[in-house]
C-alpha cells in the first residue's frame with residue numbers, strides 16, 4: 171500500500187529478524203524454559219543507524235560492534251549463530267520498516283534451547299531496528315544529576331566484564347531505581363576498590379584542567395564503542411585523553427563530567443551527588459566531541475579511525 175493510503179494512527183511496521191526469518195515483532199519469542207531465561211545467557215549490541223546528510227541511512231561503527239559481539243560470544247561460551255550476516259539483516263530491516271531517519275538496532279544472541287547449567291548451548295540471533303532520536307540531555311539546556319551508587323559493577327572474577335551480557339544489568343537496574351527514588355536522573359556504579367566505574371548503560375568521562383579521563387577497562391567497565399571513538403577523536407582534536415581510575419573525591423573535583431554511549435550519545439552532567447560540576451553549561455570538551463561525532467555519523471566528514479579492543 172503506498173504511504174498516502176495508510177490510515178491515520180496505523181503503527182509503523184515492526185518487522186524483526188529472529189531465528190533465520192523476518193517476522194512481526196510479536197512472533198519473535200523465546201521459550202520459557204530456554205537457557206537464556208534460566209541462566210541469563212544472552213549477549214547483545216546496540217548499534218545506531220544515522221540519517222546521512224547526503225541521503226539514506228547508515229549504521230554507525232558496525233565493524234567495532236561486531237568485534238565486541240564476537241568477544242562477548244567467546245567470553246560467555248556461546249556459539250556464533252552467524253553474526254556475519256548482521257549488516258545484510260540491518261539493510262533488510264531498514265527497507266522493511268521504512269527507516270529513513272535515526273534509529274536504534276539491537277542485535278541479540280541468546281541461548282534458545284531448554285537445558286540445565288552444564289548442557290551444550292544452541293544460540294539464536296535476533297535483530298530489531300526501531301526509530302530513535304536524541305535524548306533530552308543533548309538537545310536541551312538540561313544536565314543530568316548523578317548519584318554515586320552503593321552498588322558496584324561485578325569485578326572481573328565474577329563475570330567477564332568485557333562481555334555485553336544481559337546478566338550485567340540486573341544489579342545496575344536496582345542501582346538506577348534507587349537513584350531515581352532519591353531524586354537523581356541516573357547513577358554511577360563503583361568498583362570494589364572505591365573507584366567510579368560507569369553508568370548503568372553509558373561510559374563516564376571526566377575532564378580535569380583540559381585532560382579527558384575515562385575509567386580503565388581494568389576497573390570492570392564495558393569496553394564501549396563510543397568510549398573507543400572518544401579516545402581516538404581526542405587524539406584528532408589535540409585533546410589529552412586516556413584511561414584513568416577516578417575515586418569519588420577526584421570525580422567531585424572535575425571541571426566537566428559527561429556520559430557517552432550508543433543510545434545516550436552524549437549527556438552533560440550538571441551535578442554529582444551534591445556537588446555542582448563547574449563547566450557543565452559550557453561543557454567545552456563534550457561540545458567539541460559531540461560536534462565531531464554528528465558530522466562523522468551523518469557522513470559529512472571523514473570518520474575517525476576507531477579500533478575496538480577488550481583491553482586498553
Ligand SMILES: Cc1ncc(COP(=O)(O)O)c(C=O)c1O
Pocket residue numbers: 216368369370371372373391392393394395396397430431432433
Ligand atoms: C554498561 C554499559 N557501559 C557502557 C555503554 C556504552 O557502550 P557503547 O558506547 O558501546 O554503546 C553501554 C551501552 O551500551 C553499557 O550498557
